Amino acid sequence: MAQFLEQIINGLVLGGIYALIAVGYTMVYGIIQLINFAHGEIFMLGAYIALMLITVFGIPFWVALPLSMVLCAMLGMLIDLVAYRPLRNAPRLSALITAIGMSLALQNLARMIWSARDRQFPTQLLPTIFQGQNAISLPGGGTLPYRDVCIILLALVLMIALNRLIYLTKIGKAMRACAQNPVAANLMGIKTNQVIAITFAIGSALGAVAGIMVGLSESVTPTMGYYKGVAAFAAAVLGGIGNVTGAMLGGIIIGVAEVFGAGYISSGYRLAIAYIIMIVVIVIRPSGLLGKSTGTRA
Amino acid sequence: MNDKLTPKNVILGLLVCFLPLLMYGIDAISLLLSRYDIYLDLPSGDYMLRIVVRAYLYMLLAIGLNIVCGFTGQLDLGYVGFYLIGGYTAGLLMARLGVTYWIALPLAVINGALWGLLRGAPTLRLTGDYFAIVTFGFAELLFRIVKNEEWLIGGPNGMVRDIPPPAVFGVVFNQNWHNYYHIILLLMLVVFITYRLQHSRVGRAWVAIREDEQAAESMGINVSRYKALAFTVSAAIGALGGGFIAQFQVNISAPFFEFWESIFILCMVVLGGMGSIRGAMIGAAILGSLGEILRPGFIIPYQFGNARYLIFGIILILLMRFRPGGLSLRKA
Numbered sequence: 088m089a090q091f092l093e094q095i096i097n098g099l100v101l102g103g104i105y106a107l108i109a110v111g112y113t114m115v116y117g118i119i120q121l122i123n124f125a126h127g128e129i130f131m132l133g134a135y136i137a138l139m140l141i142t143v144f145g146i147p148f149w150v151a152l153p154l155s156m157v158l159c160a161m162l163g164m165l166i167d168l169v170a171y172r173p174l175r176n177a178p179r180l181s182a183l184i185t186a187i188g189m190s191l192a193l194q195n196l197a198r199m200i201w202s203a204r205d206r207q208f209p210t211q212l213l214p215t216i217f218q219g220q221n222a223i224s225l226p227g228g229g230t231l232p233y234r235d236v237c238i239i240l241l242a243l244v245l246m247i248a249l250n251r252l253i254y255l256t257k258i259g260k261a262m263r264a265c266a267q268n269p270v271a272a273n274l275m276g277i278k279t280n281q282v283i284a285i286t287f288a289i290g291s292a293l294g295a296v297a298g299i300m301v302g303l304s305e306s307v308t309p310t311m312g313y314y315k316g317v318a319a320f321a322a323a324v325l326g327g328i329g330n331v332t333g334a335m336l337g338g339i340i341i342g343v344a345e346v347f348g349a350g351y352i353s354s355g356y357r358l359a360i361a362y363i364i365m366i367v368v369i370v371i372r373p374s375g376l377l378g379k380s381t382g383t384r385a
Numbered sequence: 386m387n388d389k390l391t392p393k394n395v396i397l398g399l400l401v402c403f404l405p406l407l408m409y410g411i412d413a414i415s416l417l418l419s420r421y422d423i424y425l426d427l428p429s430g431d432y433m434l435r436i437v438v439r440a441y442l443y444m445l446l447a448i449g450l451n452i453v454c455g456f457t458g459q460l461d462l463g464y465v466g467f468y469l470i471g472g473y474t475a476g477l478l479m480a481r482l483g484v485t486y487w488i489a490l491p492l493a494v495i496n497g498a499l500w501g502l503l504r505g506a507p508t509l510r511l512t513g514d515y516f517a518i519v520t521f522g523f524a525e526l527l528f529r530i531v532k533n534e535e536w537l538i539g540g541p542n543g544m545v546r547d548i549p550p551p552a553v554f555g556v557v558f559n560q561n562w563h564n565y566y567h568i569i570l571l572l573m574l575v576v577f578i579t580y581r582l583q584h585s586r587v588g589r590a591w592v593a594i595r596e597d598e599q600a601a602e603s604m605g606i607n608v609s610r611y612k613a614l615a616f617t618v619s620a621a622i623g624a625l626g627g628g629f630i631a632q633f634q635v636n637i638s639a640p641f642f643e644f645w646e647s648i649f650i651l652c653m654v655v656l657g658g659m660g661s662i663r664g665a666m667i668g669a670a671i672l673g674s675l676g677e678i679l680r681p682g683f684i685i686p687y688q689f690g691n692a693r694y695l696i697f698g699i700i701l702i703l704l705m706r707f708r709p710g711g712l713s714l715r716k717a
Contacts, residue, residue: 174705184701
């Protein structure tokens with residue numbers, strides 16, 4: 088029972104992280120129909136930036152977190168500007184190949200700069216709440232670290248904020264308009280490129296938070312963007328790509344499924360579970376759980 | 386692909402035929418010079434020959450991937466999956482069951498083709514990104530399976546050891562120059578088949594599907610059947626490459642077949658210009674040898690690790706931005 092509870096909590100932590108990354112994939116896909124492979128890399132860089140800010144520059148955690156978000160948002164906009172914007176009218180395959188190239192380049196750049204080894208956030212430099220020994224005891228002998236509670240709450244708050252942003256603000260309205268019909272939105276006086284840049288910025292900032300969360304609960308490696316990114320993408324597909332609420336739901340489902348699969352089936356197949364869910368969803372119901380049915384076309 | 390007997394082509398042909406001789410000649414010359422205390426410091430001929438064999442292998446794989454990516458215009462991100470199937474089918478048959486290479490290789494190709502068809506069936510109606518994602522997931526799943534199923538593969542990390550070299554009447558083909566002529570024969574076969582397919586009814590149907598699937602359908606082309614055929618042929622070629630590498634490398638393991646290998650091959654096809662056999666071969670020749678030169682420890686210092694992938698990523702981005710048709714002249 089205690090193990091079951093702990094697994095649920097681990098699944099929710101992972102699910103919250105996946106949801107935050109998946110939102111970045113799904114928002115960009117919703118507007119420009121591009122699988123932004125480089126998003127996973129931004130998420131990885133977010134973790135490294137925060138790590139560097141804390142360890143090298145000695146900046147306190149609660150300052151490093153928003154700083155890393157801002158830097159990643161800028162990076163996301165920069166990638167859009169130099170790599171994707173020139174290809175807006177090119178065949179979609181070209182943009183997809185560019186995204187893969189960008190992912191490959193960034194991942195290996197990170198490997199060159201920080202080497203391939205795992206890095207941990209130094210515990211003594213973190214706020215006490217994130218230090219592992221502070222935990223609530225659960226009935227049945229398990230423990231619930233405050234760190235996990237924090238991660239789940241932070242993910243929840245950010246996602247509610249994003250949801251409000253999309254449905255209640257002017258920029259959110261512009262984003263939804265661009266997702267529906269970019270040409271018509273442009274004719275209505277919406278600066279499409281600006282909206283797309285903001286979308287990249289928001290997705291990247293949330294990705295950075297997710298990266299830091301992974302750094303807190305696991306470790307920071309150059310390949311984390313690739314592995315976690317693919318699972319998060321699977322979450323976006325599961326929820327219905329282009330649908331922000333779906334991405335959150337998909338993230339939680341994939342996270343819990345992965346933890347349970349690793350715990351009860353085989354830890355070697357951790358990631359395979361996300362892939363299997365993704366393939367089954369695409370083949371059976373390409374529009375995902377909450378997406379509108381669009382037939383065979385993506 | 387012109388059949389003119391021009392001097393350039395003859396020289397090229399002779400060079401391809403006698404390259405091993407040239408390589409060993411260089412070896413002999415540097416050995417001779419070292420007696421007079423002149424050291425050229427060249428890599429050994431055997432080593433260079435191995436690089437050339439790998440480049441030819443990549444040509445074969447690039448031609449196979451080009452059938453799906455170039456001819457029918459679908460982005461296949463999991464081509465390495467068929468390479469893996471071919472490699473493990475041949476490797477396990479030869480190392481575990483003692484099947485001779487000449488039977489194991491066709492079986493590997495058939496197995497690959499079968500999987501190509503199997504993967505093709507559910508993905509026929511998918512287009513664009515969704516197809517790419519399913520192919521990616523397929524290859525990743527296969528990678529996980531060979532990595533984890535020790536009872537099936539034998540060693541940790543999908544290691545299959547001591548795959549015997551092919552032999553005919555007791556003559557064992559385990560030298561690098563054997564492999565050189567071996568891969569050239571396979572490559573010639575593949576080029577011949579693909580070339581004939583490209584310039585037949587089938588090839589024209591593929592291109593029609595690439596340009597406009599609905600228009601092709603309305604012209605009476607059975608889109609599903611021709612797509613399935615493309616997936617099958619492409620997969621068979623990938624498996625052929627896998628069968629070759631199993632005996633060439635002697636030991637194979639899962640990291641040979643990682644996702645980035647797919648992207649590496651895709652990079653070759655894109656560089657050469659999608660939809661052209663010659664382009665795929667040129668792309669493979671450039672990147673195949675470049676990939677070897679940029680391996681850590683050769684020019685790039687070890688601490689930078691796999692910087693070559695950084696370079697490949699930048700190549701992909703720059704190509705798409707400035708030259709989407711690749712090095713060939715066809716506009717994308």
